[in-house]
Amino acid sequence: MLWLRTWLIGIKSVLLHPMRSLLTVLGIFIGVASVIWLLAIGAGISQKAQEQIEGLGADNIIVRSVKPAKAPDGSTSFILPYGLLRADYDILVETIPTIRGALPIREMRREVRYGQRELLARVVGCTPEYADITQLEIDRGHFVSDAELQLEQNHCVLASNVVDTLFPYEDPIGRRIYLPEAQDYYKIVGILKYRAPTAAIGGSLAAQDFSQDVYIPITTLRRRLGDTVVVRRGGSREGETVELNQITLQVDDIANVMKTADLVQQTLDRRHSKLEDVAVIVPKELLEQAETTRVMFMVFMGVIASISLLVGGIGIMNIMLATVMERTREIGVRRALGASRSNIVLQFLIETTVLSVAGGLAGILGGAFCPYAVNGLRQILTSYASDLISTLPQLV
């Protein structure tokens, strides 16, 4: 009964100073809301940074075929079979649960012609997902599709440099390029935007140039071009049989990359014990970078949160101090009328609690509006300065 009354008196006393109470609530509101906003925006940026690092392939394990230094003993054929097998691909995908996706690639250098013009291209047999993983962007037409993969169609997609060289005047879509070695025609169904060559990242990911590429379904490549490549070298003939040049394994979570890589290594070691003809490449530098970024952002957000809380707290302390100073007279009078020290402390505690709860709730509500506010702001900015905004990362 008395407690209820004490609380009622506290609330009433807060309402008796509407202006001061409003300012206090506003101070707490801004403190709480700004902490929430800063943390939300920080979390957004952190997540974006993580995603960008993943986009570089931090969650990809690359398994490559490597030409062995010497032929296996007792081999008499001039054609050397080595490297990843399609059976390896099946086993990896079926036995390792942390693998979310796998892209097989077979690539070979081939001459391509259109009319009088020709070019030594890298013919890449791939699956539809390849474009996503390597961040190839379609300019016109479409990338290798599931249907084309299944039907083993003679369709191809050209990189922009190939288009520039072979089709300086014509529109390539719908025309056919000729591969003289295979005596085969491929219909062009899509062309890509220019893709800058990737720089090598640390020691684990080699630099890659995409400009001379011709993409065809990997099934078509297998049937039309086969696994075996023979090259003439100074009179003698040399050849190799490779089923797959590379498998890009996507791991379900960055944290599982190292574990999965170990499993992959073990599996392949067992199946390729005779020759050292496969290599497992883990994006170590990228993983480390991802970890560093994560830790950096955690520290950053911790610092921001503590600074905002400190500033907010000092603000609230100031207001409360001013309140108490302003009311020393009231405190004295209440003491004279029989209030004990704890009565007074309780009164101010209740008033502060009422104000803090009001301000805190308002702040949380304000924090919840953050995404809308940021989106609104972005829309306004976009309409005024779209160039500037498009270069900024998306937040939250």
Next chain:
Amino acid sequence: MQLAARIHELTKDYVLKGETVRALRGISLEIPAGDCVAIMGPSGSGKSTLLNLIGCLDRPTSGCLQLGDDDVSSMDDSQLSRIRASRIGFVFQSYNLIAQLNVLENIEVPLYYRGRITRHERSRCRELADMVGLSDRLKHRPQQLSGGQQQRVAIARSLANDPDFILADEPTGNLDTQTTEDILDLLGNLHRAGKTIIIVTHEKEVAARARRIIRLLDGRIDESLVQ
């Protein structure tokens, strides 16, 4: 004769920045229950200090102070609070009403510090407002009242807990002669109703109404006369 207060060799020192101000230098005094005492003396002679000690707002440096049967000089802060809440009513020169509260709420304030509040006590607060002639101003704020009206609210407030003592520190210091008369009439009525009243004052006319006048000088009792 029953004693309301027994004061023996009471001293009070204030220490300010290392300097000791000896506000009271040994006061001995006995106040019978139901007495009406006026304390006079020049400014700085220790009148307010003495009144605050009797009112349990402060603790003496040495000496003995007894209210009724209780030795107040050895009590701790929360015990003193309880004595103030149940047995003492204060009236100040500057009224000291709480600005955010209306007349009735101001009169009720002492009730909160005593624990339970009964309906009977609440209705008594209305009667007190009626007694000081402010029953038509219950919802007014202090700043909407004249000085005399505010002081009457303060007297009603000092009576809310039905205390033994009414301690008034220059209650008429800010009032004109007519309102002074009204306030003194009110205090006179309380005296007749059996309250022990101690008034600090500069004014001879005010002191003239008391049964006994005590004159302080430099923290000592200079003269004490019964009228």
